[in-house]
Amino acid sequence: MLSEFPQPEPDALKHSVSLVAHIKEQILAAGGWISFADYMELVLYAPGMGYYSAGAHKLGMDGDFVTAPEISPLFSRCLAKQCVEVLTELDNSVVLELGAGSGVMAADMLLEFERLQCLPAEYLVLETSADLRARQAALLHERVPHLVSRVRWLDGMPEQPIRGVIVANEVVDALPVERFAINRDGPAELGVGIQADKLVEEMRPATGVLLKSIELLQSESGLLTESDYTSELSLRLPAWVASLNDWLQEGVVLLFDYGFSRREYYLPERSSGTLRCYYRHRAHDNPFVWPGLQDITAWVDFSYLAEAAQAVGMKVAGYTTQAHFLLAAGLDEQVAIETESYAGNTQDEQQKQIELAHALRQLILPGEMGESIKVMALCKGSVLAPSALAGRDMRSSL
Numbered sequence: 001m002l003s004e005f006p007q008p009e010p011d012a013l014k015h016s017v018s019l020v021a022h023i024k025e026q027i028l029a030a031g032g033w034i035s036f037a038d039y040m041e042l043v044l045y046a047p048g049m050g051y052y053s054a055g056a057h058k059l060g061m062d063g064d065f066v067t068a069p070e071i072s073p074l075f076s077r078c079l080a081k082q083c084v085e086v087l088t089e090l091d092n093s094v095v096l097e098l099g100a101g102s103g104v105m106a107a108d109m110l111l112e113f114e115r116l117q118c119l120p121a122e123y124l125v126l127e128t129s130a131d132l133r134a135r136q137a138a139l140l141h142e143r144v145p146h147l148v149s150r151v152r153w154l155d156g157m158p159e160q161p162i163r164g165v166i167v168a169n170e171v172v173d174a175l176p177v178e179r180f181a182i183n184r185d186g187p188a189e190l191g192v193g194i195q196a197d198k199l200v201e202e203m204r205p206a207t208g209v210l211l212k213s214i215e216l217l218q219s220e221s222g223l224l225t226e227s228d229y230t231s232e233l234s235l236r237l238p239a240w241v242a243s244l245n246d247w248l249q250e251g252v253v254l255l256f257d258y259g260f261s262r263r264e265y266y267l268p269e270r271s272s273g274t275l276r277c278y279y280r281h282r283a284h285d286n287p288f289v290w291p292g293l294q295d296i297t298a299w300v301d302f303s304y305l306a307e308a309a310q311a312v313g314m315k316v317a318g319y320t321t322q323a324h325f326l327l328a329a330g331l332d333e334q335v336a337i338e339t340e341s342y343a344g345n346t347q348d349e350q351q352k353q354i355e356l357a358h359a360l361r362q363l364i365l366p367g368e369m370g371e372s373i374k375v376m377a378l379c380k381g382s383v384l385a386p387s388a389l390a391g392r393d394m395r396s397s398l
């Protein structure tokens with residue numbers, strides 16, 4: 001497989017070798033084995049070394065994968081318009097974006113807030129990667145220099161719980177997950193050990209909270225009854241959702257991610273799980289390929305996310321597909337605004353039309369992001385969920 005992938009530059013390879021050495025040290029210090037979640041945490045977020053923490057390009061056509069805000073500003077404009085519904089309902093409200101990637105969504109949302117004459121007092125960003133934070137600041141200074149003073153990067157949780165909207169696109173699928181297997185001998189946990197000086201997958205009998213969670217899934221009719229079944233679950237998700245609840249005084253959390261309900265997640269035919277690795281726009285399922293140079297993600301169990309939110313008192317106010325959300329949020333109107341300036345006569349305009357049609361296909365077609373990406377709205381206080389969540393209410397599927 002590796003021979004089919006574009007080879008990394010020598011510096012990047014050196015970087016990956018250093019990260020692997022660091023991971024091996026951690027494995028040896030832990031007695032020869034670490035959980036997959038700990039491995040994922042290290043390869044993605046080890047300070048200065050992990051995929052997100054270090055200097056690789058990551059997002060966009062020159063990187064490893066594209067996200068909806070990278071595909072077209074139409075995504076962020078539709079989202080901004082929905083946020084305005086909440087911002088106008090709550091006094092002194094702000095927007096908090098989690099995991100802002102290249103910063104392009106922040107730039108496009110700020111421009112749309114300005115066009116709609118509804119700029120929030122502050123646009124807060126909580127970004128764990130120092131490298132991405134620097135890239136976000138540079139992009140915002142270049143694209144929206146007159147609005148950048150409204151943007152404030154947080155070093156941790158907000159000083160005071162906020163009133164407003166928390167938005168996160170493709171952040172939940174970047175949270176470390178545990179991997180497990182159902183074998184003839186029972187549930188096992190997949191982790192990482194060292195053999196012949198190489199990082200390898202090693203199984204151990206599942207124990208503790210992981211075992212309880214697997215047993216809970218098995219007790220739900222029809223789930224995880226097959227043997228030779230491998231999948232994922234995120235034991236860190238409930239704590240993460242609880243922190244969102246702590247950060248919000250009143251308002252709405254809007255989460256966009258690849259995922260589905262629990263019943264669809266643990267279908268018998270999805271017997272190799274949902275783990276996906278991205279290297280220069282090649283998707284595969286081997287998390288040991290050039291550690292630190294590729295992204296690793298797992299799809300989100302939105303039923304689990306909803307339960308975690310309800311457990312801390314948040315209301316699951318909406319759950320739908322990205323396509324339904326964007327269409328109900330006025331995507332067609334945004335397309336009309338975008339195209340009114342060009343008649344399609346010049347070569348440049350024709351090119352723009354082609355690019356726009358391609359972007360729309362990626363955003364809304366079922367085989368692309370349209371149905372794979374879901375949107376969940378979590379509400380705190382008496383505020384209403386943005387109207388586009390009502391486009392197709394799928395909460396009964398959770």
Ligand SMILES: C[S@@+](CC[C@H](N)C(=O)[O-])C[C@H]1O[C@@H](n2cnc3c(N)ncnc32)[C@H](O)[C@@H]1O
Pocket residue numbers: 052059067068069070098099100101102105126127128129132168169170171174175
């Ligand atoms: C797949 S990228 C998505 C970036 C961007 N939202 C987009 O749609 O283009 C994941 C982002 O989440 C950030 N991230 C990961 N874990 C995080 C956490 N616990 N809190 C905040 N950001 C996080 C990563 O550094 C990165 O910016």
